Amino acid sequence: NPDFQPTFKIKRWIGFLGFIACFGVMFKLDMIAMLGALAVIAGLYIWLQRQEVQLQSNDVWQSVWENVVNKGLKKIDAKVDEHSNWNPNIILFSGESTHQSYLLELGKTVSGRTGIVTNFKLILDKDNSKPPLRKIEQIVRDDIFTDLGIFARQIKVDNIYSGITNIATTFGFSGVDPNTIMMGWPKGLESSAEYSKMTETLLHLDYNLLYLDFDREAKFGNYHTVDLWWRETDSKNAEMMLNIARFIIASPRWNNTNIRVLFVNNNNVDKDIIHSKIYKLVEDLRVNVEIVIINNAVEQKPFYDLIKQQSSNTDLTLVGIPNYKIEKQAEFVLKTNHLFKTIGSTLLVKAANNFNVLDLDFTKYKNKV
Structure with missing residues (x-):
């Protein structure tokens, strides 16, 4: 935990030797008492876990998972294999149409069990009359995304196509870079110069492109x-x-x-x-x-x-x-x-x-x- 900052460190093998020594002594003295002590400690651990023990402003388990994710990302980023199997990391633009749920459903299906899907809702403000959304406002908590295991964000843009391009260019970080753009098939845009420019940019960025006509x-x-x-x-x-x-x-x-x-x-x-x-x-x-x-x-x-x-x-x-x-x-x-x-x-x-x-x-x- 980041709040735990000891003035000195003890080698891990010292603690392991101490555990072996205590286990051996307790086993020799009274095996039943040893098992009882283990049961008490396990019960205390479960009780503390249910109480969601917090250390100052940070949740203990949140810090543990953050540490696991941090180390995992470093390992993934250090091992780059261009010929490995496709592990989908999808940026999804689903809009708010009546068939949004089907696009979300297919996006999650296509991502498989280990893939990542991040859905972006683009809020159009052509005149830039309103300030950008705060970071906490950009996070979308909705049952439809939670049930499917999809991350959801919303961002204010002054142009849909440039907004998609900007997200595709900047979103992601080392280890879990997005590799796929998915959206509904845009009908009636065959003569749109903005759409053509967006498509050209996405192809240049070398994304996999998926368009669903539902x-x-x-x-x-x-x-x-x-x-x-x-x-x-x-x-x-x-x-x-x-x-x-x-x-x-x-x-x-x-x-x-x-x-x-x-x-x-x-x-x-x-x-x-x-x-x-x-x-x-x-x-x-x-x-x-x-x-x-x-x-x-x-x-x-x-x-x-x-x-x-x-x-x-x-x-x-x-x-x-x-x-x-x-x-x-x-x-x-x-x-x-x-x-x-x-x-x-x-x-x-x-x-x-x-x-x-x-x-x-x-x-x-x-x-x-």
Whole structure:
């Protein structure tokens, strides 16, 4: 405890030797008395714990946990492994819509058992007419967050997009740096320069990006079906989708989920070759899925048209965000909005550079058909 500052220190082994000596002497003198003394001490310990013993202004146990967290963060920060498994640390912008609870629910599901989710409520004050919130006012205590195990904050901003950018740039500290941004899919912003600039900054910061388009009618259906859509350009997105699928099936609501990986074969490659390759990739991450190969070499249907045909009744569809130039964002948003009108709830995925590249380029097998 920070309030306990002795003038000298005693080595730990001295205390340990004293414990061994006392134990031996008491055991020799009277074993029953020794057990009784241990029972009394244990009872006193439990009673003091229930009384929430405080030392001046600091709670004893709070200081203990702060010390544990401090040492843990130092160990995590000292060991940086770029190729370790994805441990989600999500910054979530859920807003105050009627379907906020579903976005919070999916955010917690995607984070798994060991991930961290911090939800930010942005209070818009365009004129900066009010002072910023005090530190204690920024902390949100609400049952909806407590029940899900989500940290919650609220911050006043003069612009939503610059506010998101500032939080993404500055929030976090060594050892538990956020690695994922999650929010609802912003409809009607295809021509917004501010939104384009925000997206460009988030990509530059190398965050994983997750956008949920929530179907207000179907919601998440029966929590029974999940589709992962892959194409040759999803070499990084594919691994992130598999990680998300692994976390989804580990959650109570989705534990009986059927997962499909749907790959679009645009190059007339033997289906068995593609199936075998994808099976090995999936097997490495130990996710049980059904693999569906869609031959599209002849008809060359647009990717989104195939999604409409195959996933119209799926409870949750995962689609990778391709690499595109920022000036093409309006076109991408418009096409994606049209897709969302025809399918259920969809999670768009853009993986950061620290994900492994899964080899989904099968063009080298094209001549073997």
